Amino acid sequence: MELKRAAEGEKGFEKVFAFLRERLLAGSLKPGDRLISERELATLLGVSRPIVREALRALTVLGIVEIRDRIGTVVTRPDVSVLNDFFTFALAQQADMLDDVMQARVAIECQAIRLACERANIADFERLQRALAKIGETIDEADAGGMADFDFHRAIVVAAHSETLTVLHGSLAGLLTHSHRSRRELVQAFPSMKTYLIDDHRRIFDAIIARDPERADATLRKHFAIGDEYRRRAVVGDIDKTSASG
Amino acid sequence: MELKRAAEGEKGFEKVFAFLRERLLAGSLKPGDRLISERELATLLGVSRPIVREALRALTVLGIVEIRDRIGTVVTRPDVSVLNDFFTFALAQQADMLDDVMQARVAIECQAIRLACERANIADFERLQRALAKIGETIDEADAGGMADFDFHRAIVVAAHSETLTVLHGSLAGLLTHSHRSRRELVQAFPSMKTYLIDDHRRIFDAIIARDPERADATLRKHFAIGDEYRRRAVVGDIDKTSASG
DNA sequence: GGTCTGGTTGTGGTCAGACCAGTAGGCTAA
DNA sequence: TTAGCCTACTGGTCTGACCACAACCAGACC
Numbered sequence: 001m002e003l004k005r006a007a008e009g010e011k012g013f014e015k016v017f018a019f020l021r022e023r024l025l026a027g028s029l030k031p032g033d034r035l036i037s038e039r040e041l042a043t044l045l046g047v048s049r050p051i052v053r054e055a056l057r058a059l060t061v062l063g064i065v066e067i068r069d070r071i072g073t074v075v076t077r078p079d080v081s082v083l084n085d086f087f088t089f090a091l092a093q094q095a096d097m098l099d100d101v102m103q104a105r106v107a108i109e110c111q112a113i114r115l116a117c118e119r120a121n122i123a124d125f126e127r128l129q130r131a132l133a134k135i136g137e138t139i140d141e142a143d144a145g146g147m148a149d150f151d152f153h154r155a156i157v158v159a160a161h162s163e164t165l166t167v168l169h170g171s172l173a174g175l176l177t178h179s180h181r182s183r184r185e186l187v188q189a190f191p192s193m194k195t196y197l198i199d200d201h202r203r204i205f206d207a208i209i210a211r212d213p214e215r216a217d218a219t220l221r222k223h224f225a226i227g228d229e230y231r232r233r234a235v236v237g238d239i240d241k242t243s244a245s246g
Numbered sequence: 247m248e249l250k251r252a253a254e255g256e257k258g259f260e261k262v263f264a265f266l267r268e269r270l271l272a273g274s275l276k277p278g279d280r281l282i283s284e285r286e287l288a289t290l291l292g293v294s295r296p297i298v299r300e301a302l303r304a305l306t307v308l309g310i311v312e313i314r315d316r317i318g319t320v321v322t323r324p325d326v327s328v329l330n331d332f333f334t335f336a337l338a339q340q341a342d343m344l345d346d347v348m349q350a351r352v353a354i355e356c357q358a359i360r361l362a363c364e365r366a367n368i369a370d371f372e373r374l375q376r377a378l379a380k381i382g383e384t385i386d387e388a389d390a391g392g393m394a395d396f397d398f399h400r401a402i403v404v405a406a407h408s409e410t411l412t413v414l415h416g417s418l419a420g421l422l423t424h425s426h427r428s429r430r431e432l433v434q435a436f437p438s439m440k441t442y443l444i445d446d447h448r449r450i451f452d453a454i455i456a457r458d459p460e461r462a463d464a465t466l467r468k469h470f471a472i473g474d475e476y477r478r479r480a481v482v483g484d485i486d487k488t489s490a491s492g
Numbered sequence: 493g494g495t496c497t498g499g500t501t502g503t504g505g506t507c508a509g510a511c512c513a514g515t516a517g518g519c520t521a522a
Numbered sequence: 523t524t525a526g527c528c529t530a531c532t533g534g535t536c537t538g539a540c541c542a543c544a545a546c547c548a549g550a551c552c
Contacts, residue, residue, distance in 0.1 A: 012534070013303070024338060027339075049537095058306070063332065070504050078332065078335055082308075088271070104408070107353045107354050107357030163346055257505075284532080285531090296507080313534095315534075318533080319533085
């Protein structure tokens with residue numbers, strides 16, 4: 001209870017959090033490691049157990065550690081879910097953020113497709129091809145079609161073999177799921193969209209196969225632009241059955 | 247204390263967290279709103295106050311609410327710091343992630359510069375110009391030079407007027423700060439870098455002024471590629487005084 | 493000798509009640 | 523009317539306790 005002098009200015013929670021952060025960042029606590037028990041931590045830092053739990057809970061929602069009931073607290077490998085939580089909340093409070101998030105998604109995918117041109121392997125090509133085929137098969141179905149579309153774009157990012165891009169894309173894509181579906185509903189109204197969807201994805205696929213980053217980027221960018229255009233047309237009144245706000 | 251039946255299966259923390267999330271996502275709790283006191287929340291949900299604090303702390307690290315000492319807990323507009331925390335931890339445990347994060351940064355900036363070409367206003371141009379001038383002035387200083395470099399790139403993103411891109415860039419850039427500085431240390435060793443740094447940024451600036459997205463994107467991309475090349479050369483042994491690992 | 497069973501110890505999960513230190517706002521006194 | 527005080531309320535924290543279960547170890551049983 002007297003080690004509290006170690007970190008003078010900090011409040012209880014900050015003290016514990018800083019203590020753990022330091023070890024986490026320094027690498028003395030690595031994924032898989034088990035923390036000392038809450039009680040030990042409490043006496044070690046001269047704070048009460050509830051405070052320790054606050055800090056552990058904070059690290060939990062950040063995806064840094066995992067509290068296992070009656071087992072202990074272990075360090076985990078950070079994963080996407082945190083960002084998902086954050087963006088979910090953030091989006092809920094700023095609905096107009098959707099277009100903005102879309103910009104970020106375009107950013108990620110256009111970079112990903114460039115990397116994919118360099119790094120994609122056979123397995124990636126196969127995944128892309130399967131997704132492409134699925135898009136053709138499900139062209140008339142809203143749900144399955146949206147899923148196929150999503151899978152194709154996700155396959156691009158996966159093919160980039162960049163964890164950071166994958167993580168970011170995963171977070172952003174989650175928010176745009178509705179967008180995907182509502183865009184799919186446009187298919188019923190704009191028959192020309194079928195051609196657009198199938199041919200565009202085909203061209204994107206071809207560019208990746210050709211390992212041509214510039215062409216892939218440009219094609220993908222154009223793909224997004226056309227999608228925007230369709231949605232815009234829907235909004236301005238060429239159609240009424242859809243609420244393509246996203 | 248009997249409302250606990252409302253959410254049967256959930257543990258205490260989950261109950262409180264779910265309760266608040268529901269209201270947050272539904273919009274009945276908006277930024278600026280003040281939550282009821284911890285004590286009230288505790289009795290309302292039939293849990294103890296430490297549990298309520300865990301939930302509030304969780305929301306705090308997610309940047310959703312802010313706990314103000316002796317004032318109360320208020321809902322905030324989500325901001326960057328969360329992602330910063332997350333990425334900081336994530337990076338610390340995967341040092342090899344640096345190159346990967348750099349890819350994401352390139353993604354964000356290249357998209358941002360395209361938007362900037364469309365959306366930049368006079369103030370943005372001025373900010374860019376100031377940053378450009380600063381780069382020239384501080385070309386021989388490691389710290390100030392890195393800062394100027396950072397400011398210029400940040401000005402690009404700001405000029406895109408996209409909050410999501412700004413947020414993501416802010417998180418990523420924080421991680422790459424060291425990288426910036428260590429790159430700057432190369433300047434002493436590679437005199438040709440001075441020209442590269444000044445002229446490249448100048449060209450980027452010009453492309454934005456010209457509102458030419460394609461040229462801006464291409465120029466910026468090339469800028470990053472050349473920077474990579476310098477760092478690569480430093481690593482393979484043309485120089486020894488730097489540890490250009492980032 | 494080997495296996496199964498029991499208790500002991502330790503873990504997270506939670507609670508109740510208490511104290512402190514400031515804030516805000518009403519109330520009192522000038 | 524106004525200045526200042528005072529109380530109620532807030533977050534911040536601590537203490538000590540209880541529960542349910544997991545892991546471990548030792549003894550009993552086969």
